Amino acid sequence: MGSISKHNIILIGFMGSGKTTVGKRLAERLSYQFSDTDQLLEQRAGDTISHIFTVRGEEYFRNLETDFLKEISRSLNQTVLSTGGGLPLREQNSGLLKEMGYVVFLNASKETTLKRLNGDTSRPLLMGDELDRKVERLLSKRTPIYEAAAQKIIATDDKTIDEIVAYIMEAYLKQIY
Numbered sequence: 001m002g003s004i005s006k007h008n009i010i011l012i013g014f015m016g017s018g019k020t021t022v023g024k025r026l027a028e029r030l031s032y033q034f035s036d037t038d039q040l041l042e043q044r045a046g047d048t049i050s051h052i053f054t055v056r057g058e059e060y061f062r063n064l065e066t067d068f069l070k071e072i073s074r075s076l077n078q079t080v081l082s083t084g085g086g087l088p089l090r091e092q093n094s095g096l097l098k099e100m101g102y103v104v105f106l107n108a109s110k111e112t113t114l115k116r117l118n119g120d121t122s123r124p125l126l127m128g129d130e131l132d133r134k135v136e137r138l139l140s141k142r143t144p145i146y147e148a149a150a151q152k153i154i155a156t157d158d159k160t161i162d163e164i165v166a167y168i169m170e171a172y173l174k175q176i177y
Helices: 019-030 037-045 049-056 058-073 091-100 110-117 131-149 161-176
Strands: 008-012 033-036 079-082 102-107 152-155
Touching: 008 019, 008 091, 019 033, 019 079, 019 161, 033 037, 037 049, 037 058, 037 079, 049 058, 058 091, 091 131, 102 131, 102 161, 110 131, 152 161
Parallel strands: 008 079, 008 102, 033 079, 102 152
Antiparallel strands: none
């Protein structure tokens, strides 16, 4: 057994980086389960993330994320976990993610991100005008945090889903064998 104590792959990255799409395909290829922290949190709260953000605020939501992460960290096994874009921003969460499995940062450029998020109205931090500037500001703040939290960084620009999955599988399997 290699350096990973639990057989999980945790995908982190900015909104639109492909965590859910790549995660589902990766889980399929490994015969792992797939989970998405945002979907699980919405189910648990019986509410949408954007509504929680609007009514309760970002701090409340981030606390929910941390509590939820602590709870699932012990039971997660053979799972590909796609995380919300802001989840690794808390140092405590980054630490928990590394304990839970192999953390992969899917890194997309600002241009790719804007292309993928075009017309997406479900993301609370991107509401309103000046999407370009908001994405740039958030990326410049978050990218170094994602990089520090990850054991593997994969640039996703100009790569197909299957190429990204292959890169992750190769890196992950080297870690566990």
